[in-house]
Amino acid sequence: MTRQPLGAVLFALISVSTALHLLGRGMHRLGRCAxxxxxxxxxxxxxxGRQRYCSQPCANRDAVRRHRANRMVG
Ligand SMILES: [Zn+2]
Known part of the structure; x- marks a missing residue:
């Protein structure tokens, strides 16, 4: 058995549990902010499963941007 620093072991355990958590929810649900x-x-x-933005501020920012784009067109 190799000796590993406790921090590395904890990090590995947390990584695995995070991965399992994501798998439970479905990997296809990983998305990039719109x-x-x-x-x-x-x-x-x-x-x-239709979340398009990473956060509410991003959703607001995109709404403003689309609003401006619409005004430019007509
Ligand atoms: Zn974002």
Whole structure:
């Protein structure tokens, strides 16, 4: 048996439990934030699985951006 620092063992355990947690929810529910300049990858925890943004501020920002784009068009 190899000796490992306790921190490394804990980190490995946490990584595994996080991975299992994600698997339980479904890996296909990992999504990228719909805001182009935001690169956050989030785990969709909504019931519908239709979460598009990593956070509410991003959702608001994209709503404002789309609103402006619509005004430019017509
Ligand atoms: Zn975002």
């Amino acid at each position: 805001v182009p300049e935001c690169t956050v990858i989030f785990a969709d925890t909504s019931r519908t």
